[in-house]
């Protein structure tokens with residue numbers, strides 16, 4: 001599957017993908033490092049808090065990637081992106097961003113599992129609302145994680161279920177974005193920081209605006225996007 005994708009990629013798409021991968025790795029490393037450096041804690045406290053810092057940095061990274069992917073998806077369905085980048089490239093990036101977001105989410109929850117300050121069990125991270133720590137907020141995160149996994153895997157059954165069913169399933173992206181936003185704001189501590197508030201407001205603003213644009217332009221755009229998608233990417 002990966003080889004097939006790579007064959008279809010243009011040099012430009014490969015470059016953008018490498019940049020996205022580098023940005024993800026860099027964001028994770030920078031996030032963890034920045035949080036470490038901004039805390040004047042003794043060495044012991046730093047090491048015992050490390051999983052918590054990683055959880056937070058990975059959570060923010062996962063949210064940024066999810067937002068970027070939602071915006072990219074809306075750019076594809078509204079055809080706004082067509083003048084900047086080919087549809088084949090957009091589709092490949094859409095799929096890869098979904099995987100990167102899922103990977104960051106994986107790191108987010110693995111760090112919770114090894115955290116000794118606020119320990120989480122497998123049940124806490126797998127069963128919605130089972131955790132004793134902010135059960136509603138974490139429960140929404142668990143549902144968001146399942147939706148993210150479902151939507152990412154749905155890329156590989158598009159040929160089997162058909163473009164129309166796939167697109168209907170893809171509407172769950174809106175639920176995923178809303179759940180992830182509420183989860184981030186209610187579960188995390190970073191919303192107290194000005195820059196994080198801007199990230200939540202900016203992401204929600206862009207996604208909300210593009211969704212409204214997409215609804216206003218209605219079926220005409222959807223029909224053209226469906227036709228173009230099935231001819232551009234055939235699985």
Ligand code: HEM
Nearest residue numbers: 056059060062063138141142144145180184187188189190
């Ligand atoms: C798509 C899935 C998810 C995304 C995008 C996501 C994103 C985020 C974000 C942005 C934060 C805020 C970080 C901060 O402000 O410091 C956060 C916090 C948190 N998330 Fe998630 N999350 C997801 C899934 C999960 C899952 C499955 C769990 C498991 C129960 C979870 C547990 C937590 C916890 C406990 C916090 C609070 C960390 C702290 O103490 O600040 N998240 N998440």
